[in-house]
């Protein structure tokens with residue numbers, strides 16, 4: 001199979017890292033923004049943007065509130081999918097996989113790297129729950145600012161979600177809508193990858 005240029009390589013995570021590195025200088029905002037899809041108990045899909053914070057050797061990681069809608073749906077299904085799309089590069093990467101929490105040192109380190117206001121905001125927000133007004137949220141921020149002090153610990157309800165993919169598709173725009181698509185699949189997260197070129 002002719003898989004040269006931007007699609008070349010034996011490791012899809014390296015290819016994803018290389019594409020993200022190419023997007024960073026040209027995307028105006030958040031080149032690491034992903035549309036993250038989950039399903040609820042009825043199979044109804046849900047999608048929202050989050051920021052991809054790490055591409056590990058065998059997984060993708062983002063951070064969120066575990067009690068949020070997405071957090072609950074991921075806890076129940078153990079699965080998620082996302083797409084990275086760069087308008088500037090005219091490329092996308094699609095990922096489907098199984099999830100696990102990152103609640104260890106990596107989550108602590110990422111939490112600690114955020115601004116104090118963001119760290120306190122994570123404590124103050126009951127993400128995805130109803131809020132009667134902005135003032136209620138600001139009062140909660142004031143409360144946790146006193147409670148947590150200048151060095152808040154990572155909230156137990158906030159941390160990483162690691163997606164271990166069983167499918168990754170690299171897509172690049174081609175002339176006359178004749179795009180290039182390469183799908184990497186494996187039967188389980190332990191299995192070897194199979195790469196298939198797909199029709200556009």
Ligand SMILES: Cc1cc2nc3c(=O)[nH]c(=O)nc-3n(C[C@H](O)[C@H](O)[C@H](O)COP(=O)(O)O)c2cc1C
Nearest residue numbers: 030033048049050051063064065068069070071128
């Ligand atoms: C560009 C962008 C980046 C975002 N990044 C995050 C993120 O990293 N983590 C997060 O929890 N929410 C993030 N959000 C907010 C989510 O889109 C969403 O509103 C929130 O997580 C609640 O989603 P849920 O109710 O489906 O759980 C981001 C929104 C945008 C537009």
